[in-house]
Amino acid sequence: MCLGIPGQIVEITDESRMMALADVSGVKREVSVAPVLTGSIEELIGKWALIHVGFAMAIIDEEEAAATLEALHDLGEAQEALEAMAEGDKALAQGTEERA
Amino acid sequence: MKYAEEFRDPKAAKALLAKIAETCDAIGATKEKPVYIMEICGGHTHAIFRYGLDKLTHPGVEFIHGPGCPVCVLPMARVDECVEIAERRDVIFTTFGDAMRVPGQKKSLMQAKADGADIRMVYSPLDALELARRNPDREVVFFGLGFETTTPSTALSIQQASREGLTNFTVFCNHITVPPPIKALLDDPYMMLDGFVGPGHVSMVIGTHPYDFIAEDYGKPIVVAGFEPLDLLQSVLMVLTQIKEGRAEVENQYSRVVPEHGNPVSVAAIEDVYEMRPSFEWRGLGEIDKSGLRIREKYRAYDAEEKFGIGYAAGERSVQEPEGCECGAVMTGRMKPTQCPQFGKGCTPEMPLGALMVSSEGACAAYYQYGGARAAEPAE
Ligand code: SF4
Numbered sequence: 001m002c003l004g005i006p007g008q009i010v011e012i013t014d015e016s017r018m019m020a021l022a023d024v025s026g027v028k029r030e031v032s033v034a035p036v037l038t039g040s041i042e043e044l045i046g047k048w049a050l051i052h053v054g055f056a057m058a059i060i061d062e063e064e065a066a067a068t069l070e071a072l073h074d075l076g077e078a079q080e081a082l083e084a085m086a087e088g089d090k091a092l093a094q095g096t097e098e099r100a
Numbered sequence: 101m102k103y104a105e106e107f108r109d110p111k112a113a114k115a116l117l118a119k120i121a122e123t124c125d126a127i128g129a130t131k132e133k134p135v136y137i138m139e140i141c142g143g144h145t146h147a148i149f150r151y152g153l154d155k156l157t158h159p160g161v162e163f164i165h166g167p168g169c170p171v172c173v174l175p176m177a178r179v180d181e182c183v184e185i186a187e188r189r190d191v192i193f194t195t196f197g198d199a200m201r202v203p204g205q206k207k208s209l210m211q212a213k214a215d216g217a218d219i220r221m222v223y224s225p226l227d228a229l230e231l232a233r234r235n236p237d238r239e240v241v242f243f244g245l246g247f248e249t250t251t252p253s254t255a256l257s258i259q260q261a262s263r264e265g266l267t268n269f270t271v272f273c274n275h276i277t278v279p280p281p282i283k284a285l286l287d288d289p290y291m292m293l294d295g296f297v298g299p300g301h302v303s304m305v306i307g308t309h310p311y312d313f314i315a316e317d318y319g320k321p322i323v324v325a326g327f328e329p330l331d332l333l334q335s336v337l338m339v340l341t342q343i344k345e346g347r348a349e350v351e352n353q354y355s356r357v358v359p360e361h362g363n364p365v366s367v368a369a370i371e372d373v374y375e376m377r378p379s380f381e382w383r384g385l386g387e388i389d390k391s392g393l394r395i396r397e398k399y400r401a402y403d404a405e406e407k408f409g410i411g412y413a414a415g416e417r418s419v420q421e422p423e424g425c426e427c428g429a430v431m432t433g434r435m436k437p438t439q440c441p442q443f444g445k446g447c448t449p450e451m452p453l454g455a456l457m458v459s460s461e462g463a464c465a466a467y468y469q470y471g472g473a474r475a476a477e478p479a480e
Contacts, residue, residue: 003143003327004249004301017260032226034256035365050304050357053196053253054224057366058304058357070108071328075150076460077143081223084197088223091194092230 004052005072005081006065009033009044020044022051025069025078029085031056109330113156116333121158123340129160136162136292137339138285138433140278141299142169142461143327149466151329153336161336164433167281168299169461170246171198172431173382176422178274179204181410185241185272186217188408192235194228195243196250197221201458203422225257225271232261232269241404244273248305251275251393252366255373258395258402272404272411273395275374278302279310280391281382286318291433295339296322297332300354305370307362308350315348326354373399383455384428427454430463437464437471444468 007022007029018034018041033044033056048065049056060068072078129135139145145165148154154163167173179202186193186209193209200210200221213219222228228242244254254271261269278299285291298311303324314322321342325335335353342349352358373396380392395403405411424442429435437443437456447453449465456462460469 029223030226031224032256034369035252035363037365050301052301053250054226055253055256057249057252057301057363060357064356067108067328071147075143075146075327077146084221084223087197087221088227091220091222092227092234094220 003072003075003077003081004050004057005078006048006060006068007031007051007056008048008065009046009056012041012045015041020056022049022056024051024085025082027082027085029054108328112330113333116330116337117156117158120161120333120337120340123337123344124158124160127160127340127344129158129340131159134160134162135294135340135343136164136433137295137297137336138164138166138293139297139325139332140166140168140282141297141302141327142172142459143301144297144299144325144332145169145463145466146461147327147329147332149470151332152470153329153332157333157336161340164293165430165463165466166296167285167382167385167431168247168278168302169456169459170250170276171202171459172427172455172462173276173281173384174199174202174245174274174455175381175383176203176205177381178411179208180206182209182243182272183207183212183217185404185408185410186212186219187215188239191218191239191241192231193217193219193241193243194222194225194231195219196223196245198459199243199245201452202455203452203458225254226260229257229261229266229269232266233264236268238268239407240269241408242269242271244271244275247276247278247299248302248370249299251277251370251374252305252363255366255369258373258399259369261402262399267401270402270404270407271395273374273393275393276380276382276391277393279313280388281385282311282314284385284388284391285432286314286320288432293320293433294343295320297335297339298322298324298350300324300326300331300358303352303354303358303362305362305366307360307367308352308358309361311350315350319348321348321351323351323353324358326357372396384431422453425454427456427464430456437467440464 007024011021232240374393426440456464
């Protein structure tokens, strides 16, 4: 939860909410780019960012992204982050009826 | 397992280890009279154990594991409050998965979920926001937990909820800040610390200046570090070099990610949404002045404490740590995890008694996970 994971910003999904699609180790996730937005949002496409709990917190270069990912895999933190994303998707899909 | 071989760049690791040894010898640090270096961040604790850095470095370096694992410093009373909110029939309680197994006085969130509470693990507070949009007839509460790395995410989510005028989204804010407990530890007369390795991802948000007091007021070196093993070794060397040269400064080893002044958007969002509580309780460390955040008056509608009358808003609370738990002593460096009578017996990662056993960033869990293997197979 504290370390964050590198992802590549591939598509802008909602400019008004500052949301974009990031590719995180092959998994596509909608993230907020608000913290790293300094110019036009389109400029972010193709860039790598450190993503913390759904927010792009720092722009990094590709080499740094690769090195960070490797270290995260070693620590088991990359797998944890990807599992957390899957859990999040599950939470959203879950209905509300079962608690009647 | 030969740990130095596991590094991405074993040659660089060996060179750094040699320089660390050289510097230790130069300042006369030995196993008997070591230099005490605290790594503040739980991510660093995990990396130190994963790579066996405590065994690879010269015996004159002794790592003290700091309070930088948000799950580990979460008091039981706050878990109880989470459970209380989550068990309301109208509530969807959302949380990072890390918090699920932290024991409360009666139960953990995991147990509350098994008992029927609608508790959902989310990746981001943005997931909670989306749940609120999709379930207008339910109250969606997000458990805001963590240091400055996660604080901006809840601040920005609250701002977004406010822009959209959502009325069924609140945050149960338990965000804490890194500098105050460091100050509390430095003020503790029993603490013997010679220097610090600072949390890189926290500084990515707040920059390096919040640590100035460590160097200026307490005369201790601090090096803000990345979490890769080579980053850590280099940072330890930088701390030792400062000691050798009689300097006490804030240095930034992780400048490829950490700007001196942090991330301005995040800092502004935190400032807009949160204010300091007069004091906040930390597991093992007690109440620390100005160390926790609460939601400002203007965002009151998004404050779960206000909405449900729970938490610090409800007034006095009393907490008792479980019988035989030595988390407090371990957290302040007075005891090694293995000296706790519960370690590996009444307390394991599967059935944690204390919070330091819950997360892989907790000192006890790290000892448990990596300690045994390394003891059996000494590093080259
Ligand atoms: S072994 Fe368990 S009870 Fe003992 S200090 Fe560690 S976490 Fe606390």
